[in-house]
Amino acid sequence: MSDVQDESVLRLVGLRKSYGVGTPVETEVLHGIDLTLGRRDFAALVGPSGSGKSTLLNLIGLLDRPTSGELYLLGRPTRDLDDAARTALRASAIGFVFQFHHLIEGFTALENVLMPLMLARGRPDAATVAWARELLESVGLGGFADRRPGELSGGQQQRVAVARALVTRPALLLADEPTGNLDTRSAQGVFELFRRFNAELGCAVLLVTHDPRLAEACDRTISLVDGRIVSDSPNRRLVSPRSP
């Protein structure tokens, strides 16, 4: 099969999602999405409220199952995977950044960053801890490793969340309105992190946003309206192109 040589991180084929299946109020929110995301892609997913952005992101993140269609992650079909296999694939291939930073209270910043690896492999070894510290360092929070989420500002928490999303070296970083809850400066800082990790770690980034300026700063913009992709095009470079 061509899947083996598939160079895409993500490939959606005729993906549909309905809610209330089998009930009189069955509603289809995604009407056959076809989309391919290559390695190192840096794309924005835009669209008005209710267009199905979050639903699509949940499907891509393997948090939810499509009603029909197929989703290939790293060339692997995911439709028939059970919960354990989906969880394992999600943990190894995908990093999440949510709108509300969503750190876990009761754990320090460093432990929050380590959490995905702790869930996958148990007690972290010294090398793992060093990697997590390095990530914290690179998001500018080297001195905040032992702070609890409550002791960090919103922007700092979101940067911890970015570090956490990257700790597993995922092939795909999904961000749902990652800057929606931040002031302009913090938002800019977080966006630059995505840019940097996209370049340095080579992970594809798919960023859901409402903010047209943020979308324009990405390499590619995918517009979703009423559950259909209405446009998908590279952006004209207004700012300096990303560094090699």
Added chain:
Amino acid sequence: MWTEWTIAIRLLREGRVQSLLIIVGIAVGVAVIVFITALISGLQANTIRRTLGTQAHVRVEPPDEVNRIAPAAPGVVQLVLEDRRAQRLRSIRDWQQVRDTLERLPGVVAVSPIVSGPAFARRGSARNSIALIGADPARYVRVVPIHENLIAGAFRVGAGDATIGRGLADELGVRVGDKIRIDAGEGATAVVNVAGIFELGVRELDERYVFVDLKQAQSLLDLPGGVTVIDVTVEEIFGAADIAARISRLTGLKAESWMQTNSQLLNALSAQSLSAAMIGFFVAVSVAFAIASVLSISVVQHTREIGILRAMGATQPTMLRVFLLQGAVFGLLGSTAGVLLGLALLLAFDTFGPRLFEVPVEPGLLFAAIALATLTGTVSAAVPARRAARLDPVAAIRYV
């Protein structure tokens, strides 16, 4: 398991007040169970010890004498009008053999043949009815520890010596060294020297028991060479009924255990045990419900965290284990505190209580309480843990 354990503990620590409250609740419940159980078993042990302190575990007597009615010739209708026979005092046949047989019986600790019958004790014009007992002291003290209950003199019965109860001594106004006359009827009398005075704490016995030499009692009661009763002490007191039945089968004699003689007491004891068990059960059930409800609330409180953890790679079994561990931790901490509290209560009871009896503290009970509470905690966590595991990550993340 390390990760689950870490998450479980951190979530518990985060809801510190809530965790502390439920642990205190469990502690109180476990303390009640420990205290009640120890109290009841102490009370029962004490009651049994007191009851058995003054009587044999098994009493072997000759079978009742019955009328032998000649069968009627075939074809003849027989009408029988029967009077039960009066049971005269008589000896166990071949009692030496019976004694030796009983001594070899497994589970039997001591065997003491005695001859016992009614008599009067007289001093001057005072006369009291007594139970005259001829016994071998070395054997008898292993059945009823008279020597431990002496208030004067010694438990000596040979050569015209007798040991009597305090009640009788007071009635007759005698002290150690005084003489009393024993009158067994039919002109059989003897003068004996009071060598010891005992007090068993049972009025009936202290007023009536008079111990003399086996031979002297045999001659006074006109049973030369005979014994009327063989008292038996057994190793396992609640096995007495079985041993009695066995003795009965083996020897054809009448063997009665303390359990038959004290069936009322046994009923009371088992009712006590039952009520203690009921209290324990219902306390345990309410503790289990408390743990389940606290964890249910905790699942709701941590819905978002559960969603994030799921998104970051926590499997359903992982989430299940996190909450089961929390239940186990509640059970373990709560019951450890409860056991300590229960111990303190027991110590207080033994020190400041009515001091009627000592309540024993058995390490086995304490460990059992901790183990059982930990298990209860884990089991009660099952329902909330399943809910946590089955939370839809998408909905959970959006939960505010």
